[in-house]
Amino acid sequence: MSFVSRAARQRGFVAGVLLLAPVIIAAVFANFIAPYNPLLYTAGSPLSPPNPAHIMGTDQTGGDIFSQVIYGSRVALYVGLGSVLLALVIAIAVGLPAGYYGGAVGEILMRLTDLVISVPSFVLIIMVVVLFGSKVNTILLIIALVSWPILARIIRAEVLSLKEREFVLAARAMGGGSLDLMFDEILPNIWFRLMPAITLQAGLAIIIEAGISFLGLGDPNSSSWGRILMFAYQAVYSGAWWGLLFPTVAIIITVIGFNLLGDGLAKAFNPKTSGS
Numbered sequence: 001m002s003f004v005s006r007a008a009r010q011r012g013f014v015a016g017v018l019l020l021a022p023v024i025i026a027a028v029f030a031n032f033i034a035p036y037n038p039l040l041y042t043a044g045s046p047l048s049p050p051n052p053a054h055i056m057g058t059d060q061t062g063g064d065i066f067s068q069v070i071y072g073s074r075v076a077l078y079v080g081l082g083s084v085l086l087a088l089v090i091a092i093a094v095g096l097p098a099g100y101y102g103g104a105v106g107e108i109l110m111r112l113t114d115l116v117i118s119v120p121s122f123v124l125i126i127m128v129v130v131l132f133g134s135k136v137n138t139i140l141l142i143i144a145l146v147s148w149p150i151l152a153r154i155i156r157a158e159v160l161s162l163k164e165r166e167f168v169l170a171a172r173a174m175g176g177g178s179l180d181l182m183f184d185e186i187l188p189n190i191w192f193r194l195m196p197a198i199t200l201q202a203g204l205a206i207i208i209e210a211g212i213s214f215l216g217l218g219d220p221n222s223s224s225w226g227r228i229l230m231f232a233y234q235a236v237y238s239g240a241w242w243g244l245l246f247p248t249v250a251i252i253i254t255v256i257g258f259n260l261l262g263d264g265l266a267k268a269f270n271p272k273t274s275g276s
Contacts, residue, residue, distance in 0.1 A: 019253050027074040043067070047235060088198060117150075154193060203255035213230060
């Protein structure tokens with residue numbers, strides 16, 4: 001049975017795909033779906049409730065919230081996926097040799113990991129954004145730099161449990177080098193352990209970016225779900241509930257979708273559960 005077939009048999013994977021599909025479609029085709037420029041502040045009358053012309057209403061500047069939510073999916077997926085992929089590269093570069101070689105190499109690499117973990121992540125992110133600017137790429141980079149240690153620890157733990165297994169010892173006996181053993185034998189066998197953590201980190205990155213934008217520290221030239229919430233919170237006492245509802249629902253759907261997708265992929269990668 002192919003991996004795609006095994007994944008399709010997992011309810012979590014299917015549910016995750018169904019939840020994320022609208023978000024991905026919105027991000028890819030935002031130019032065609034959104035009726036207005038998300039940064040246009042005169043799209044309609046200020047604080048208009050949902051209506052045929054503005055199906056998610058408008059904010060206090062007259063901006064179309066539907067267009068902002070659609071374009072916000074691009075920022076969310078870019079930061080979520082981009083930061084977790086970069087964090088994964090760093091985690092593999094640290095966790096694989098730390099677990100495989102052990103000794104002084106492993107000790108140094110894990111002390112580096114502990115050092116990063118000991119720093120309050122959200123505070124550090126805010127400091128970096130304040131010092132170096134609030135561009136989306138800056139936010140993506142700093143989220144990646146504070147989120148890789150969790151993945152690195154999982155990788156190291158799995159490498160420690162696999163490096164003395166029979167298939168690894170057999171590959172070593174046949175002349176396999178350290179890099180071959182790490183990347184050809186060990187790494188493919190730990191993906192099912194990594195998948196839930198990877199997708200969890202992607203969802204967490206989306207929440208962090210939204211939190212930064214909600215505090216007014218996000219990129220002013222991008223339409224972030226957190227930025228929509230910032231404006232909506234300022235107008236909530238005017239009864240403009242729609243500004244809080246729609247971006248919040250978008251965040252919840254995306255984060256839950258990533259978590260379900262990761263759980264389904266983990267079971268599909270794991271031969272012990274792929275048939276269930």
